[in-house]
Amino acid sequence: MRVEPPQLAHLEYLGDATKFAALIHALIPKCTLLENFSSEEVRLFAHFMRVYRGEPGMEIIREGDGGDFMLMILEGRVEVHKRDRWNAQQLLASVEAGRTLGEMSMIDGEPRFATCIATDQVVFAVLTRDAMANIILERPSLGAKILIKLVTMLSQRLRQTSGRLLQSMDKTLSFL
């Protein structure tokens, strides 16, 4: 039985990611998570993911929602927005095929930090927390490889964000 994340019910389900393995393999140079993956590892990993398609303008992830999955963009482009204190959507980033999104909520189960909107037709692979747990149980070395990649990616983002925070605080202080 397929258990679909309810947050994805408005999107078109394209099935198991296994038949997208070649497309996923071609993304390796653009995808930090897949760095150093062999074809065999991509094929194994794909077996645990499911693919969806969204039309331009559709929300794929909504800020504040629950949702214990991450996604990897296979085709198309996605904008990342966050509400500011006047509740207006502010564009944080525009990302394309190879980029992963939603890792933090997949891991820690906290509400989504930002909203992701398809800017053109977007095809993406979804990895749920349950699927991640199954990878760790059934394919421990692949599981460890993915976890190490996630730790590395988050670590690098935390460095960048902390650096920007210090710069910004510095800038704020220089106004005082």
Next chain:
Amino acid sequence: MRVEPPQLAHLEYLGDATKFAALIHALIPKCTLLENFSSEEVRLFAHFMRVYRGEPGMEIIREGDGGDFMLMILEGRVEVHKRDRWNAQQLLASVEAGRTLGEMSMIDGEPRFATCIATDQVVFAVLTRDAMANIILERPSLGAKILIKLVTMLSQRLRQTSGRLLQSMDKTLSFL
């Protein structure tokens, strides 16, 4: 043969963490990394760590240094400092037993983000990247548990830091 991280050569080496297992176990309520660890898992984990003691005022980690290890404070207190753009040390945090430090460099091998200084006599356990790799190989389920904890911790810090960055940018904008 013991291969000591050269950055720790000025500190007193107290041996394998196995004999500190009871002390480490007592830190569980204060230590996010050890959350939900059984006594057996603490004992196994301790086997892969080494313990050092530093005197008040000693640098344990220096900003900009290489260093592929993380540490867990077992006793004492450590201040975390970062140089500002005038090269002056700014206090970022003061942390105590149960807190882990240096996870980012352990994982991604990038230079240290901040300096950690013992404010009193500090005893801490060190986990090197090689030891982490051995845990993953020899004790895959413990390895996965530690990696999941690291991902969760970094994810939560990234949320907090991103939130503070947005607030700070907002504050900066409000000055313009």
